[in-house]
Amino acid sequence: MQAVYDYRYVITCSSLPVVFKREFRKLVRNKIDSSLDARTGRRYAVPAEAQCRRIAVLLEGFRVLRAGGFASESPWNLRAKHLRYLRAHWSTEGLPENAVADKLRHWREFVVWINKRALLPILSLFPREAAPRSGDTRTRSGELLHDNSLITIPVLTEAIVMAALTEHRGNLRKAARALGTTTAAVCHALTGGRARDEAIPGLTILN
Structure with a gap:
């Protein structure tokens, strides 16, 4: 996924x-x-x-x-x-x-x-x-890679995008607007970076 x-x-x-x-x-x-x-x-x-x-x-x-x-x-x-x-x-x-x-x-x-x-x-x-625990993992810029606050971060998935597309009858722009994101992000979640036809054969998306 x-x-x-x-x-x-x-x-x-x-x-x-x-x-x-x-x-x-x-x-x-x-x-x-x-x-x-x-x-x-x-x-x-x-x-x-x-x-x-x-x-x-x-x-x-x-x-x-x-x-x-x-x-x-x-x-x-x-x-x-x-x-x-x-x-x-x-x-x-x-x-x-x-x-x-x-x-x-x-x-x-x-x-x-x-x-x-x-x-x-x-x-x-x-x-x-002031001093983070030794188990913390940081990037070179000091960003913590793992947040221990237990806050769930919503992510776009194929299932979420497909549900939005179904609701909006395959209209990509309307689906992206409903999700509050861009058409590029919606396509990426849907195809995983692959061509649409390769990712989901037969899928028609209205721009």
Whole structure:
């Protein structure tokens, strides 16, 4: 089964209000595919899976805030009280130290995206969170390859794409729109990078 990581689909699958998701998608559109290495000052490309992981962590945080009574209509409205609430929530969840550190890293990146660097001290690592466990696996840029927060990351699969195509009578564009993604991502999930006729003989897709 070919699974395609697409941050747009992760946003679509969120239970947050449509208006919030629309604003969030606009916010992250030109930021999610790269990140700044604080050590070198250079930007590096973020792989698709890591993009989805970051989006999933952030959206889960906003879901927690909404459940806690912070029903903001826009992700731009993030305040210090929201981040303090999240830290308290993670503390009561009893998450592993490296999982909390990973969440803080994603939220620090988000705070930079919305140009609210004054909030960064709230997201600093406590001494007991600073050192990840020896079992953590990192890329050269320091990205954790495995997220221990137990957040499920939605992925596009052939079954999901086929269901959308069936619902929209084989119209590729409508199916992609319903899934909140691109026609290219839909085709990739459907064919696994192979030619359509080779992947699923006899399939006709309306563009």
